[in-house]
Amino acid sequence: xxxxxxILKRIYFAPSYTIGKLSIEPNLFCDTLEDVNRDLDHDxxxxxxxxxxxxxxxxGRYEVIMTxxxxxxxxxxxxxxxxxxxxxxxxxxxxxxxxxxCILVGTNTEKGKVTGSRIKAAELYxxxxxALKVGNVFITIK
Numbered sequence: 001x002x003x004x005x006x007i008l009k010r011i012y013f014a015p016s017y018t019i020g021k022l023s024i025e026p027n028l029f030c031d032t033l034e035d036v037n038r039d040l041d042h043d044x045x046x047x048x049x050x051x052x053x054x055x056x057x058x059x060g061r062y063e064v065i066m067t068x069x070x071x072x073x074x075x076x077x078x079x080x081x082x083x084x085x086x087x088x089x090x091x092x093x094x095x096x097x098x099x100x101x102c103i104l105v106g107t108n109t110e111k112g113k114v115t116g117s118r119i120k121a122a123e124l125y126x127x128x129x130x131a132l133k134v135g136n137v138f139i140t141i142k
Contacts (some may be wrong), residue, residue, distance in 0.1 A: 004131035006064065006139040008103065010056075013037050017096040017112050018056050020141075022105060024127055030120045031108035035096055050084060053100040057082045057141065064090070064137040066129055077128050079139060090124065090139075092117035 005025040012019040013036075020032040034056035062079040069076045069089060077090040085101050093104040094113050105121050106114030114120075131137050 002131070002135035004128065004135065004137045006137065008032055008139060008141045010034075010037060010141070014112065019108055020103075022103075022124075024124075029124065030105050031114055033093070033096065033099070033104040033106070033108070033112075033114045035099055035101055054096075055101060056103075057085050057088055057101055059141050061138055061140045062088075064128060064139050066125070066132060075125075077125065077137075090121070092121040 007023040007025055008020050009023070010018050010020040016036060018034040018037045020034065022029050022032050035054050036051075036056065038050060038055050039058045057079070060083075062082055064077050064079055066075050067078045068074070069078075072089075072091065079088040079090070082088045088102055090103045090105060092106070093099055094106070094115065094117060096112070098104060104114055104117060105124055106117035107120070109115045128137050
């Protein structure tokens with residue numbers, strides 16, 4: 001079985017959002033935007049209290065599958081077994097207000113935003129769907 005490895009490297013920690021770079025190993029694919037990072041000690045223990053809909057997921061490695069999202073009414077990537085979180089997806093959106101712990105994909109062309117998100121999300125979904133036909137998909141967040 002083959003593996004597709006996504007690597008999300010968080011690079012900027014603002015008071016209200018987190019910016020990262022997503023690679024489809026080994027190539028850079030896009031930028032990401034997430035909620036506030038409250039896990040700055042990198043050991044899985046939240047240093048700040050989790051705030052519902054305003055906290056990005058802990059650092060770690062998660063399996064990714066494609067399932068139907070009741071909220072978005074489409075098949076989307078779902079991260080499995082995220083400690084303290086449920087329903088974590090990778091999807092389109094532009095600002096931290098568009099995520100509830102999920103990972104938004106796009107291009108970081110404006111401070112605190114990603115743009116071109118729908119196009120990047122569609123491209124990423126295709127990569128994941130193709131990979132799942134022959135193996136597993138994982139995302140590592142560091």
